[in-house]
Each structure stands twice: as C-alpha cells, then as structure tokens.
Amino acid sequence: MSTSPISPLRSVIQRPDQPRPRNVKKVPYVELYSGRLQGVVSSGSDIERVYVSFVEANTGNFYCSTNNNRPCSGLNHWGPCKHIEEMAEQAIVQYGGLEVARYLGAKLDSEHPNWWEIRSVLPGSQTRTPAAEVFSRFLSYLRFLELPRHDGPAPEMTWFTSR
Amino acid sequence: MTTTWKDILEIPPAVQHSQALLDGFDRCFLVGFGRLGEEHLDTLHSLSRVFGPTPLGEAFAHSLEAIERSEFSETHFQRLAAARAALQGAQHDALLAQLSQDLGRPLHPSSLPQAEAPQAPTGLTEGTRQWLTELALAGFPQLTRQSLDPYLNTLEQLQQDPSSARLALLLTGFLEEISAALPIASPQMVPLRRWVDLWTRAMLLAIRTPSTQTATPVQGSFFPMGVDIHHHPFAVSYTVHGLLQEKDASPRWIKTTHTSYKVDLLQDAETWQLFETDPFLEALNAGKSAEIKQGQILDSGELLPHPDVQLGKPYDALALAKTHLALEAEKPVASLSPSPIDRHPVQLAFPVWLEGVTRKEDDASSLQLDGTPLRLAEERISLLSGLEQTDLQKVPSMIGLLRYDQDGYAFQPLALIKDAKKGKLIFAGQEASKQAAAKKSKVLEILKERSTRLLRK
Numbered sequence: 001m002s003t004s005p006i007s008p009l010r011s012v013i014q015r016p017d018q019p020r021p022r023n024v025k026k027v028p029y030v031e032l033y034s035g036r037l038q039g040v041v042s043s044g045s046d047i048e049r050v051y052v053s054f055v056e057a058n059t060g061n062f063y064c065s066t067n068n069n070r071p072c073s074g075l076n077h078w079g080p081c082k083h084i085e086e087m088a089e090q091a092i093v094q095y096g097g098l099e100v101a102r103y104l105g106a107k108l109d110s111e112h113p114n115w116w117e118i119r120s121v122l123p124g125s126q127t128r129t130p131a132a133e134v135f136s137r138f139l140s141y142l143r144f145l146e147l148p149r150h151d152g153p154a155p156e157m158t159w160f161t162s163r
Numbered sequence: 164m165t166t167t168w169k170d171i172l173e174i175p176p177a178v179q180h181s182q183a184l185l186d187g188f189d190r191c192f193l194v195g196f197g198r199l200g201e202e203h204l205d206t207l208h209s210l211s212r213v214f215g216p217t218p219l220g221e222a223f224a225h226s227l228e229a230i231e232r233s234e235f236s237e238t239h240f241q242r243l244a245a246a247r248a249a250l251q252g253a254q255h256d257a258l259l260a261q262l263s264q265d266l267g268r269p270l271h272p273s274s275l276p277q278a279e280a281p282q283a284p285t286g287l288t289e290g291t292r293q294w295l296t297e298l299a300l301a302g303f304p305q306l307t308r309q310s311l312d313p314y315l316n317t318l319e320q321l322q323q324d325p326s327s328a329r330l331a332l333l334l335t336g337f338l339e340e341i342s343a344a345l346p347i348a349s350p351q352m353v354p355l356r357r358w359v360d361l362w363t364r365a366m367l368l369a370i371r372t373p374s375t376q377t378a379t380p381v382q383g384s385f386f387p388m389g390v391d392i393h394h395h396p397f398a399v400s401y402t403v404h405g406l407l408q409e410k411d412a413s414p415r416w417i418k419t420t421h422t423s424y425k426v427d428l429l430q431d432a433e434t435w436q437l438f439e440t441d442p443f444l445e446a447l448n449a450g451k452s453a454e455i456k457q458g459q460i461l462d463s464g465e466l467l468p469h470p471d472v473q474l475g476k477p478y479d480a481l482a483l484a485k486t487h488l489a490l491e492a493e494k495p496v497a498s499l500s501p502s503p504i505d506r507h508p509v510q511l512a513f514p515v516w517l518e519g520v521t522r523k524e525d526d527a528s529s530l531q532l533d534g535t536p537l538r539l540a541e542e543r544i545s546l547l548s549g550l551e552q553t554d555l556q557k558v559p560s561m562i563g564l565l566r567y568d569q570d571g572y573a574f575q576p577l578a579l580i581k582d583a584k585k586g587k588l589i590f591a592g593q594e595a596s597k598q599a600a601a602k603k604s605k606v607l608e609i610l611k612e613r614s615t616r617l618l619r620k
Contacts, residue, residue: 008354021431150422
C-alpha cells in the first residue's frame, strides 16, 4: 500500500490504492508476490505463445522464458526484454508506480515513477529460474472462478468494501 | 417532544467508554502477545475485571494468567476473541436500542439460534485457529510472507468446503489485505481496529460454524429499496434491502444476500455476470414488487435463498419510505437484530429516509440534517452501485442505512432523488439485473483462453 495515512481506529476503510484494470490480453497475469514482480505475458507475434517474466525486489534480478522453459530470445545480460517491460508497465497501471517501486525496493523521489525510473535505480542481472511457479500461481488464481457460490447470510462481507 | 437528529446521532456514553478498553486490547496486536509489556497486561487486567461477573469472567481471567506465564495455547486466544466480540456485541445492542427508541421503531423479537449448522472438517478449523494464534503472538507489524504462506493450503481447502463459506470468504479477504500491505514498514501502516476485528471474527467462526436462527415461513409483497454491495479483490457479495408487507402485519425491513468468489480484475459491471438471475434484482429494475408466494425468513430479517417469487405491480417507493422510514414516520418499520454472534457495530444497518439534506460549501461529504452533521459513508459506496458521487454530494433526499464506525454514525445511500420535480428514486444496483444478462464477460474469456495456452506444451 502507499504511504497515505491508515485510519487505525476504523473497522471499515477505503483502501488507499485500489487496483485499476490493466490490459489483460497483453498481460494476462501480474502480481507482487514473494518478493517479486512476476507475471504472464502474451507473445506479440504468436498467439500460441506466452512468456513468464519476473523482476526480483531489491536485487533487481530478472528472467523471462516461454511456457516450456525456453529462455526468451530478447533477453541479454545487461537488460530485461520487452516482455518484462510490458509486464512492469501493466503492473504500474494496476498497482500504481509508487506501489511497484515500494515493493521492488526502488528508492525514488518521483510521485508517479514510471518503469524506466524504477529500473534505473535497481541493480540486477539475468538469473535463470523455472517458470512453473508463476504458472501454478496463475492457475490457482483462475481457480477462484470455479469455487462454489454462497447464497444466504454473509455478514463477514460487511467489512469489505474495496474492489 | 419532537425528535431531532442531534439527539438521535448522539453516541451512547456506554459505547464511548467501552471504546477505550477496545483500543487497549487492540494495541496488544501491535507488539504481539509473545512480548506484551506492563501496560498491555494492565489493559488486559482491566478487561478481565469488566468481564468478572459474566459467564466469560472466570475463563478469561484464567487465560490471562496463562498468557502472563507465556503459555500460549490457542484456547486462550479463543477466549480473548470471545471477550472482544462480546464487548462489540454490547456496543451494537446499545446503538440499535438508542436508534430504535429515538426513531420510535419497535424492536422485532429475536430468538436464540438453535438450528445446528453443518460443521467444517476439524483439521481445517484447527489449522486455522493455530495460524490465527501465531498471528496474535507475532503482532501484525511483524508479519512477513513466511507468516502467511504456510496457511495457504488450508485456506484453499476451506474455500472448497461449503460449510466453511463464511470463514473462507473472510480469510481470503484478510489474507489478501495483509499480503498487499507487505512488507509492513511501520506499525502506523496497520489498520489496527479493522485487522483485529477480522482476526476476532475468523477465530470465532473457526471455533465452530454458528448455529442459525430458526427459519419461519413467510408470504407477502416485497418492495426493493436498493442494493448494498461488498467486495474484496476475490469475492463480491450483494444484499437486496427492502420492505416486506405481509397480510395483516406491520411492514418489516428485510434482505437477501448472494456471494461469489471472483478475480481482482473483475471490478466493473461485468462482475454481475458471476450471479444467476435474481427475481429481486429484476423487480428493482422494473420498479415492481416481488410477490413472495413461499419463502423462509430468519429473525434477523434475512430471507433464505430461492423463495418462490413472482413479479408484482408497480410500487411507490417514495411514499413507502416517507411512511415507514422517516424521522417522525407515521408507521415506523420494526428494527431487526442480527443473530447474537453476528452483532458488531459494523453490522448496524438502520434504514432511514432523509429529506432536506444540505451541505456546507467546503465539505460536500458531510450531510447537514437541520444543522447536525452526518458523514457520508463514502468507503461503503461501491462502484457497482451505479450511484454517482456528484449526485450524492448535492441531492437533498435519500433512502439509506445508518452505519457506525469509530468516529460515529455515517450514512450509506441506497436510493436518491436526482430530479426533485420528477421525484423519481434512483436505486443502488438498479441496473444490476440488466448487466448480469449482458453479453459474456470479455475479461473472463481472455483469462481462460490465455490459460489454455499455458497448459499446451
């Protein structure tokens, strides 16, 4: 969350930053999880292909590979590929630049940092990592759409008002 | 003597006094019960004195002694949760009693819950209580990814179990919220009251799924008055509120609720497509009553799902609101109380009709009722309601729910009159039935298509 003050004595609060809808077609999945900005990115040229990309918080290490663990040909040792860039840009649409910068540990003065500002203060290099974990996160995310509906009283939902 | 909003909106002194106890209790969740200091133990002792003569008294005192000896079995945390919930239940009852008295609303009698509810597998509830105990021991600001991950597997199983639906919906939201706040930079970043509320609620539901009140058969005309919508990133819930007119009875304010899991990308009107057609939403959209031929209702006013319903005749919502929900209403509607275990100030949803509302020039979200300010509960106005912020900041006449939070009462609108000349009400959720029937969601389609690419090697 951002640095806006939290009301410590309220039961129901408005979350300071609410996710905004990103381009789902380009980036079907993105999250700030387990010390990484990670996601699934659609190939620009091949409808059949998707990439898994991540950037690690603080170290700035990154990687991008296809669903069958083939490294992305756009990667090199000095910088991330365009899939990582697209993922990060959509993460900024969704969470806001400030939140992405905070999560990645990028110390910046800017109020609305863009990806290049964040990237410029992070170290890091290509670090090979299997794609399976991110895939399974995406699949378990989709599992929410298969869960049983609940009809009848649900008083606990009264606490929740954010999107 | 005439009733004024100034008197009505005054917070009962007992509620104010108990607030301090609650504050002290909640501060224990900042340091964590694993390392309480003198001042925290003092607060817990004063709470123990408050509960002294009650049925909880002895058990609470015993658990407090155990915690002082650093014995942290989860039983002790169950008792802490029970005590905190009892305190807030009493606050709820005091607020409801005062509002009902001041607005001349009879209190509908409430029976004790008796019907045994299906129970969740004990392994899941034990795992949940254990995890909640660990959160309490650590204290919220000290939580890390490692405090959450070990519980995810249990939560996934809980989500599949229909008898745990309430607990699972709550914990899914709570976990997401903690997760999004990580890493927690300082104790000031913790929404303390809220998180201890959620913790307490989860602990109670993980002890056992509460019994339900006995359902009684019901028949009559239902006049929908608006929809209250709740959501966290992974679930959405809506409650249709309205007046029920039974033959030869005074009208009751009743409601019906449906909840579905969702993904965080679903935020706009597409969200309604998660639900089946609902005759009450259709009635609201058509401006017609819903004739309940056969239904079951709880004392809390909650109509159980799938009643036998037919669309009825057009109704005059404005006249109904004036007759039953106004300040000095001719026939005030009865007040309903939630099942005892559910009583908590956030559950207060007291229906009222407001007219002649003004605003101060510099503060559009504070409603002025004959000079008495009433905060507009902006945090409770869902994007899915279809109500426009700009209207809410200027219209003089609204139907809505009086809510309560730390800093007093607030107003959550359910309907408003935009054009005073036409006098027609616009309801929250009025378009929902249409949006539910619209062509299939694009977001969901894309997500599903993309995931099949992943699975194809």
